Amino acid sequence: MDRAAMLEAFNSIVTVHDARSLRESLSSREQEQVETTVTELFDLLGKAHAMEILSLFAFADKPLRFSEIESALEIVANTLSVRLQEFVAAGLLSRTKYDEVPPRVEYRPTPKAEALFPVFGYVHIWAIEHELDASKDGENTH
Amino acid sequence: MDRAAMLEAFNSIVTVHDARSLRESLSSREQEQVETTVTELFDLLGKAHAMEILSLFAFADKPLRFSEIESALEIVANTLSVRLQEFVAAGLLSRTKYDEVPPRVEYRPTPKAEALFPVFGYVHIWAIEHELDASKDGENTH
DNA sequence: TCGAAACTTCGAAGTTGCAAGTATAACAGT
DNA sequence: ACTGTTATACTTGCAACTTCGAAGTTTCGA
Numbered sequence: 001m002d003r004a005a006m007l008e009a010f011n012s013i014v015t016v017h018d019a020r021s022l023r024e025s026l027s028s029r030e031q032e033q034v035e036t037t038v039t040e041l042f043d044l045l046g047k048a049h050a051m052e053i054l055s056l057f058a059f060a061d062k063p064l065r066f067s068e069i070e071s072a073l074e075i076v077a078n079t080l081s082v083r084l085q086e087f088v089a090a091g092l093l094s095r096t097k098y099d100e101v102p103p104r105v106e107y108r109p110t111p112k113a114e115a116l117f118p119v120f121g122y123v124h125i126w127a128i129e130h131e132l133d134a135s136k137d138g139e140n141t142h
Numbered sequence: 143m144d145r146a147a148m149l150e151a152f153n154s155i156v157t158v159h160d161a162r163s164l165r166e167s168l169s170s171r172e173q174e175q176v177e178t179t180v181t182e183l184f185d186l187l188g189k190a191h192a193m194e195i196l197s198l199f200a201f202a203d204k205p206l207r208f209s210e211i212e213s214a215l216e217i218v219a220n221t222l223s224v225r226l227q228e229f230v231a232a233g234l235l236s237r238t239k240y241d242e243v244p245p246r247v248e249y250r251p252t253p254k255a256e257a258l259f260p261v262f263g264y265v266h267i268w269a270i271e272h273e274l275d276a277s278k279d280g281e282n283t284h
Numbered sequence: 285t286c287g288a289a290a291c292t293t294c295g296a297a298g299t300t301g302c303a304a305g306t307a308t309a310a311c312a313g314t
Numbered sequence: 315a316c317t318g319t320t321a322t323a324c325t326t327g328c329a330a331c332t333t334c335g336a337a338g339t340t341t342c343g344a
Contacts, residue, residue, distance in 0.1 A: 219335095
């Protein structure tokens with residue numbers, strides 16, 4: 001499957017329209033819950049480096065240590081520390097501490113986080129076809 | 143197609159593995175470009191309310207005005223103003239100003255932004271199956 | 285003069301970055 | 315035996331940047 005086929009498949013299967021009609025089939029109580037969850041997720045992912053971190057896990061296929069993440073991405077320790085705590089609190093990462101010297105701590109994505117990974121795969125594929133720039137067609141006046 | 147089938151289809155078609163092998167088929171120059179674009183996108187989407195705004199466009203299916211976005215989401219005017227300018231500069235939204243009284247400005251997603259919309263659809267579907275909370279299985283020690 | 289829309293502007297509050305420090309225990313040198 | 319170094323996974327303190335909240339600006343027709 002080449003990239004065009006992949007984008008096409010992705011697009012045809014999970015359109016916003018599908019998502020909307022699926023959401024509308026829920027009770028209003030469930031709809032509220034979904035809205036809340038989406039908002040919370042966006043709040044979490046909307047913080048500095050949050051998506052870079054999850055994306056790293058998505059492509060890593062193995063548990064990662066604090067120092068591995070720190071050196072793979074350009075994040076200072078305090079921010080990384082806070083982000084990891086938030087992910088653990090949200091149930092997206094699990095933290096395992098090994099009582100060795102020097103200490104070793106491993107973070108690994110939970111199934112809940114893994115269910116989000118296709119998003120990161122898709123974003124990479126999107127980036128093969130697109131760029132972000134101060135480009136054409138920005139402003140019009142009528 | 144029900145929600146389980148949709149999640150399954152999405153997962154099987156755009157796995158991180160697919161994305162990685164596709165990326166590895168590129169020249170190193172192209173790979174760098176992809177990395178840069180992904181980083182820029184994450185920087186953009188990682189700012190306050192950025193994903194809420196794009197998600198609103200994804201589900202709206204029509205151009206949106208400044209005041210519509212402002213009242214649909216809890217964003218103060220100055221932040222919204224900056225976010226919209228950034229999206230226009232990035233080529234994700236186009237801005238059309240109608241010289242009427244009172245003035246009217248419409249923002250509409252470009253094809254480049256529309257190509258990202260499946261992500262927002264998927265996130266909503268994910269949110270039907272998952273919640274974010276201070277839950278179980280956070281911390282272990284060995 | 286008022287109203288409506290799409291913004292700015294300003295100062296306070298919150299978040300992130302940068303640099304340095306902490307705890308632990310093994311290990312190397314003198 | 316004692317001192318100093320190394321390594322990891324963090325904290326801490328402060329400066330710089332971002333976002334919020336509220337108020338102000340512009341335009342022009344009613």
